[in-house]
Amino acid sequence: MNIDFIENILEDCKENHAVITPEKAYTYEDINQKLKDCLRYLDEHGVDAGSVTGISADYSAEAIALLLALIKRDCIIVPISKTLRNSERLIEIAQCESVFDCDTAIETVAEAKENGNAAIRFHTTGVKAGHKMLLGLKNRGVPGLILFSSGTTGEPKAALHDLSRLLEKFKRPGKSLKTISFLLFDHIGGFNTLLHTISHGGTIVTTPSRMPEAVCAAIEKEKIELLPTTPTFLTMVLLNKLYERYDLSCLKMITYGTESMPEHTLKLLSAILPHTTFKQTYGLSEVGILSTKSEDSGSLWMKVGGEGYETKVVSEVLFIRAESAMTGYLNAPSPFDEEGWFDTKDRVERKDGYLKILGRTTDLINVGGEKVYPIEIESVLLQLDGVLDARVYGEKNPIMGNTVAAEVLVAPDNNNTDFIKALRNHCGEHLEKFKRPVRFFLTESILCGERLKKKR
Template identity: 45%
Template sequence: MPDAMTNVGCFLGRLVERESQTVLVHRGVPFSGARLRGEVDAWVERLRGHAVGPGTVCAYVGDYGDGTVSLTFAIMQLGATAMPLAESALANMHDLLAIAGARLLVRFGPDMSAASATVEVRGASPQNALIERFQATGHAGLIVFTSGSTGGPKGILHDCEKVLEKFATVRPGWRTILFLAMDHFGGFNTLLSCFAYDGVGITVPQRLPEPVCHAIEEAAAELLPTTPTFLNMLLASGSLRKSQLSSLRLITYGAEPMPQPTLQRISAAFPNVELKQTYGLSELGVLHSRSKDRQSLWLRVGGEGFETRIVDGQLHIRSVSNMVGYLNAPSPIDDEGWMNTGDLVEEKDGMYRFLGRKSEIINVGGQKVFPSEVESVLLDAPDVVEATVHGRPHPLLGQAVAARVSIAGKEDSNVVVQRLREFCRQNLARFKVPMSFEIVEADAQANTRAKKQRPR
């Protein structure tokens, strides 16, 4: 067991303190602190048998379950470095393992249990220089990868001692749906908060409306941390009409811009639920945030341990809990500790409204178009349930606006395109009106993380 005075030691000690309480609900089965602690201990012995210790990178493929959660905590206890991977990473698994210098690869069966796990010891490979330097600290680490939307994925190394500082003060916990994936920093942050505070983590078999609603209802979940894209899917699915979700007290959303029409509809669908916009980056952590009100996209971000400023319209952040560094790229954090997030924002009275990422701006003949603005207009059109806007090459203008749209019910595609183009003309400047429309099913607009799948 790590020194109880360390952040990791204090965190793992919460399992002992809550030995008789439910800390995890997986596939409807409750796990007490004592039961999960037993699984952690078993993993510690198993990992020690493979010579896992401080600095050892342990990769594992799977989603939330008692096996994956207990393995994560065992890796932390041994001062090793956890590298969670989603099934979607299998295509470039070899490259990711090589970047991190992973020595162990654990694969889980469909039930995500420890009993279903197989451990593969990988052959000797060159150790990453950053990992070697970090190893000297003896601290537990975490590696997550960026999505690779601009270039190849970057490996991000975090010091778990730093990450856990924000959880040092015990606060009331929530019965929380573990929606954000394990290999996503936001998901890791959610998992930690469930156990650091007196909360309960509730797993879902799929990130789709029906199974999520079932999990909320069955386990009396209070908190749903999710994405605007999933909330749109939820509104369009009809699952709300068939579910009893009265236990929900808070819905948090982030990871992508929230369209104003979606926020208004969610607010109407959940009149007694608090709605909160969140903000964070894998490199810097999750910032404290407070929305102006439940129907506003303006929020205050920062708080203890974070500083913010705006430079050329882009948000810059300085954090005490920022990453150790990239494993395979130069650090984006300057000598003074500031990082340019690439997020374009408006500022008013100390509050921010996010406009979108600079890399996603569409340049139409020298005029800028924010995809989120056009998407919000399209979502206000009758029967539109989802819209994704992107730029496409144009021989004269450089780029043109294109839209993928999902509609409710059946309607001739030519009629849909005609009425949507006219609706946009009435509500947007001419250069912002999409030149092309593609009608697709709503589920085709989301990726495996329930985020908008914006064509490149």
């Protein structure tokens, strides 16, 4: 497809930094050069329009240039993060015909060739993509994007997007802040951040690790303005008092999403970083990223929608209809109803046009017919001194159907039964009976997965 809106930026912002890695800073001119290299490279390897192509990479100048080249060539792109263990299976599900493996350590394709060392390794898989949705995109001559939805059970679902539609919104002029890469670009949030930054001449800063310490160090060093992140990451910043060790006052905005934010955590954060705007984001692999507007920095109420999006709430559950919604899943039935509405499975509360996400309907714990949202309980647990983090979930119970259980992160001094007693009393004061955790498990290690999101 025509990517003039990006190529113009590559020309106009020549001198600006596009990507800053721990080793090197790359200007937009560098990216432009790499884009040309990559286009040549695609020609040499016969990667044509409509080919389903995997990119196994983390953020790097090469990966970004390759992504742009594949968009320009109308390929169907399957970004695969290097940290994934099941990448082979994902490549199979997506029917990848070829895979690029980007090695972040090496400079350019041309240099790498000279050194006899491939910055970008390429191999064909022998697969001929035959899925009718893939062929449909190919016939229309538009680029595609396959993202995997992070289901906790069963096989990941491959959501196929028409990239020409998804990219439409980046053509609108806007400003871009100096942004730290946090969510990988195989995630709708990460992809959105990357494309927004690149199409508006902004800078992406990458870190060697996604651990809070490394990220905070980079924020201070590079004077980062925008941190797109998860509530779990922010909780870890609070726990380790990283805001005392690193100057985070350069942050103009912190956006958080992908999971529920405990109200208590948000209040603490906005008090610690009074000059930073906190904004909740909302997006799903299936429909893309919606525009949001938080009521204020310390509030979980937000307006959700924006151009090309319609929302409705049916029995407390949020439904979305989007122009840029995915074409469909490659390996699952269509989740859209006849009118094109998508059930987000997010329960919401409404107030004067604002929404508050209560949690996934699937996370809801049914205690003898009463509904309990883990986030509410977690927020109460976090108020007790000594509680560093908490994860609340349902446990089967022969009498109540389910009861509430809590895994609580504590310092070694508090790892004892007296502390459980204190937790019980605290919940007794603040929660209705059916909401109180029946069982507490104390732990001294963190409660999240590799994407810094709580395991549910």
